[in-house]
Amino acid sequence: MLNTERVKANANTDAYVGKVTWSPGKSLWFIANLFAAVLVAPFVVTLSSVGIFVVLTAITLCFGHSLGMHRLLIHRSYECPKWMEYLFVYLGTLVGMAGPIGMIKQHDLRDWAQRQSRCHDYLLHGSGMLKDAWWQLNCDLLLANGPEFNIEEDILSNRFYRFIEKTWLLQQLVVAVPLYWIGGLSWLVWGMSVRIVVSVGGHWLIGYFAHNDGERTWRVEGAAVQGHNIRLAGLLSMGEAWHNNHHAFPGSAMLGLYTDEPDPGWWVLNALHNLGLVKNIRLPKQLPARSELVTEATNLDCRIERVPEDCEIAKFIRKDR
16 A cells, blocks of 8 residues: 555555545535525625635635645645744635644545545545535545554644644634624625635535546556646636646645646745745655656656746746647
């Protein structure tokens, strides 16, 4: 069985056999926000409330989920001051999916399972769209013989991470109270419920398509599922929809590898690097070679350059697309 840095398997570990069960807390949280978004939001919409929705969604998805939770906490693809790490991860918590430790476990279990020769449909988005939506947004998977997690001690013992892991739902009040106080019900519903439904639901939707259909440049041999690039969602997802690139180079801080693959998360990260706030950015050229990674593209001329120390944006050039 393949292992990762945090997930350890033995001869009896299995990514395939398991049971999907309803998760009351997870389900009721999403459904309550869905009802508010569908039944209340259309009747209290204002120009300012839509503006609040757009601004908060962009901030929490870009700085929080993409840069904080995913590229930093989970993959450690760059380094930054601790105050910035805490801020970004906290913003990621406000997206409404889970706390930091929960996000690591969800991500790493799926990432590990998809590299096996076979894994449960829950982990590879292998069911029909409606069934997968119910599973991902309302249920959890309990593997019969799951792997062991070995999350870094400096995360597990970190007081800040332990606190927001226990209270991640309550942290929404930090946003909800001022929204209601300043803008009333309109700002509350659009800044909270609509934002959470779009962010969490959108994360599932991109994940569903990114593991079923779309463009592919690389194939990971022996893996139960391949990642796909979802071009239409590249910009809106803050770069997260370039999922074939991510499956090929999971430790890379840049997800949109070519000039025609917009990656807002990378643009922000590169700007922070230019300001001297971010360092040791990892890109595909800095990652260990993978013998199981093969190209599926024809007439592919790919040049990968490092981000120089004086930091101009890295150039990834692909011809004859």
